[in-house]
Amino acid sequence: MSKESSYHHGNxxxxxxxxxxxxxxxxxxxxxxxxxVAKAAGVSHTAPYRHFSDKNAMLRGIAATxxxxxAQRIEEAVELHPGNPELQLSxxxxxxxxxxxxxxxxxxxxxxxxLQDDAVDDSLEERSDQAFKGLVGIIALGQxxxxxxxxxxxxxxxTAWSLVHGFAMLASTGTLDHRAxxxxxxxxxxxxVANHLLxxxxxx
Amino acid sequence: MSKESSYHHGNxxxxxxxxxxxxxxxxxxxxxxxxxVAKAAGVSHTAPYRHFSDKNAMLRGIAATxxxxxAQRIEEAVELHPGNPELQLSxxxxxxxxxxxxxxxxxxxxxxxxLQDDAVDDSLEERSDQAFKGLVGIIALGQxxxxxxxxxxxxxxxTAWSLVHGFAMLASTGTLDHRAxxxxxxxxxxxxVANHLLxxxxxx
DNA sequence: ACCTGAACACCGTTCAAGT
DNA sequence: ACCTGAACACCGTTCAAGT
Numbered sequence: 351m352s353k354e355s356s357y358h359h360g361n362x363x364x365x366x367x368x369x370x371x372x373x374x375x376x377x378x379x380x381x382x383x384x385x386x387v388a389k390a391a392g393v394s395h396t397a398p399y400r401h402f403s404d405k406n407a408m409l410r411g412i413a414a415t416x417x418x419x420x421a422q423r424i425e426e427a428v429e430l431h432p433g434n435p436e437l438q439l440s441x442x443x444x445x446x447x448x449x450x451x452x453x454x455x456x457x458x459x460x461x462x463x464x465l466q467d468d469a470v471d472d473s474l475e476e477r478s479d480q481a482f483k484g485l486v487g488i489i490a491l492g493q494x495x496x497x498x499x500x501x502x503x504x505x506x507x508x509t510a511w512s513l514v515h516g517f518a519m520l521a522s523t524g525t526l527d528h529r530a531x532x533x534x535x536x537x538x539x540x541x542x543v544a545n546h547l548l549x550x551x552x553x554x
Numbered sequence: 555m556s557k558e559s560s561y562h563h564g565n566x567x568x569x570x571x572x573x574x575x576x577x578x579x580x581x582x583x584x585x586x587x588x589x590x591v592a593k594a595a596g597v598s599h600t601a602p603y604r605h606f607s608d609k610n611a612m613l614r615g616i617a618a619t620x621x622x623x624x625a626q627r628i629e630e631a632v633e634l635h636p637g638n639p640e641l642q643l644s645x646x647x648x649x650x651x652x653x654x655x656x657x658x659x660x661x662x663x664x665x666x667x668x669l670q671d672d673a674v675d676d677s678l679e680e681r682s683d684q685a686f687k688g689l690v691g692i693i694a695l696g697q698x699x700x701x702x703x704x705x706x707x708x709x710x711x712x713t714a715w716s717l718v719h720g721f722a723m724l725a726s727t728g729t730l731d732h733r734a735x736x737x738x739x740x741x742x743x744x745x746x747v748a749n750h751l752l753x754x755x756x757x758x
Numbered sequence: 759a760c761c762t763g764a765a766c767a768c769c770g771t772t773c774a775a776g777t
Numbered sequence: 778a779c780c781t782g783a784a785c786a787c788c789g790t791t792c793a794a795g796t
Contacts, residue, residue: 362760380668383788394762396790405789436756462666463658463727464584478729499757501750505743508721508733509750513713516720520712523667525682529712539709546705546713550754551693552640553703566779587769598781600771609770 363401363411365391370412371456378455379464384408406466410474413465416456417477420449424484435492440544442488443514447540450518451533457522461515485511513547567605567615569595574616575660582659583668588612610670614678617669620660621681624653628688639696644748646692647718651744654722655737661726665719689715717751 369390373382384405385395402408427441450457459465465474486507492498498506520526521536530539573594577586588609589599606612631645654661663669669678690711696702702710724730725740734743 360760378667384790385788395788396763396792397761399790400760458667461723461727462668463662464666464668497757498755499753502746504733505746506750506755508724508743509717509747510755512720512724512747513717513751514720515723516716516718517712519665519719519723520716523665529708539712542706542709543713543716546710547717547751548754548756549703550752550756551643551702551710551714552752552754553701554758564779588771589769599769600773600782601780603771604779 362391362393362397366398366401366408367411367415370408371415374412374459375453375455379409379459409459410465413460413474414477416453416460417474420446421477421481423449424481428484428488435488435495436497438488439492439510442485443510443544444537444540446514447518447521448537450522451536454522457518461519482507482511510547513543517543566595566597566601570602570605570612571615571619574612575619578616578663579657579659583613583663613663614669617664617678618681620657620664621678624650625681625685627653628685632688632692639692639699640701642692643696643714646689647714647748648741648744650718651722651725652741654726655740658726661722665723686711686715714751717747721747
C-alpha cells in the first residue's frame with residue numbers, strides 16, 4: 351500500500367523505467383507502447399509526461415539503465431585482472447558480449463539506432479564515451495607494458511570496440527544462432543574470435 | 555498515364571518497395587507507416603495487403619533491396635582484385651562500410667533488429683548467409699596462397715565480419731561522428747582499422 | 759506538484775463491396 | 778484479380794480539470 355501511494359511521492363519515474371525495461375526485454379522496443387508502460391506501472395497513460403518529455407525520452411531512460419549495467423560489468427571485469435591488460439581487454443570484451451546475449455532486446459534498444467538524438471539530452475553519448483575511454487585506458491596500459499603494439503591508441507581501441515560490438519550485434523540479432531547455439535557456445539566463440547584479433551589475420 | 559495504370563497490371567509491388575525505400579532513407583524505419591508508403595505510391599492504404607501479408611513483410615522487402623545492393627557491391631569489389639585475397643578482403647570490407655555510411659537508415663533497417671523473423675520467409679537469412687560464404691571463400695583463398703594464417707576458416711571469416719559489421723554499425727548510428735567527421739575521414743579510418751585486424755593487436 | 763479523462767490525429771488490420 | 782472505403786482497436790500527444 352505504501353508502495354502504490356509512494357508513486358505519488360516522486361518515484362513514479364523509477365517505476366516507469368522498471369516496468370519499461372521489463373516490457374522491452376519481453377517484447378522488444380517495437381512492441382512497447384508508452385501507454386502499456388504506464389498501465390504496467392499502475393498509472394494513467396498521460397502520467398509519464400510528468401517525468402519524460404516524450405516517448406523517445408522514456409526509451410532513452412530505459413537505455414540508460416542498460417548502459418549503467420554495461421559500465422558496471424566492464425568495471426568489474428577489469429578489476430578482476432589488475433596489471434594484466436591482455437586479460438582486462440579480453441574480460442571487458444566478454445562482459446560486453448555477455449550482456450548482448452543475456453539481454454538481446456535491451457542491447458538492441460541501446461545500439462539498434464531506434465533512439466532519436468534530441469541533442470539536448472546527450473547523456474547517452476557521454477556514457478558510451480566513458481566506456482570507450484576505459485577501453486583506451488586498457489590499451490594504453492598494454493602499450494606501456496609492451497604487450498600491445500605501438501600506434502595510435504584510440505585507433506587500436508576503436509578496432510577492439512568494433513570487433514566486440516559487431517560480434518555482440520550478430521549474437522543479439524540471432525545471426526549467430528545456427529553457427530553457435532547456446533550461450534556458452536557463443537561465449538567460447540567470442541573468446542576465439544578475440545584471440546584472432548590479438549594475433550591478427552595475416553600470416554607472421 | 556501508362557505508368558499509373560500499370561500499377562494495376564502487376565508492378566504495384568515494385569512501386570511500393572521503391573517508395574518505401576525512399577521513405578525509409580529519408581525518415582528512418584520508425585517514422586515510416588504502411589499508410590504513408592501506400593500514399594506515396596498513389597494507392598489506397600489497404601492496397602499493400604494484396605502484395606505483402608503484413609507491414610513487417612513490406613519492411614522485409616525493402617531490406618531485401620538493400621541486401622541485393624550490398625551483395626552486388628561486394629561482388630564488384632572482389633572482382634577488382636583477382637587473385638589477391640588481401641586486397642579482396644579489404645575492398646569487400648570497405649564496400650560494406652561504404653553502404654552503411656551512404657545509406658545509414660537503410661543499413662539500420664537491414665541490421666538494426668527491427669524486423670521480425672516470421673520463419674516462413676527466411677530469404678533474408680539466406681542472402682546474408684550467401685554474403686558470408688563469399689567472405690569465407692576469400693579467406694580460404696588467402697590461406698591457400700599463404701597470406702592468411704592457418705586455422706578454422708569460418709572463424710577467421712566471422713572475425714573479419716564482426717569487425718566490419720561493428721565499424722559499420724558505429725558509423726551508421728553516428729557514434730563515430732565526433733571522431734571522424736566526413737565520409738572520406740570515416741573510410742580512411744576504416745582502412746586503418748582493417749589493417750590493425752590483419753596485423754593483430756598484440757606485439758610481435 | 760502530480761495525476762486523470764476526454765479529445766484529436768494517426769496508425770495497422772479486417773472486411774464487405776466495387777470493377 | 779486487384780483495389781477501395783468504412784470500421785475497429787490501438788497509439789502518441791495535448792489540454793482542461795481535479796486533488
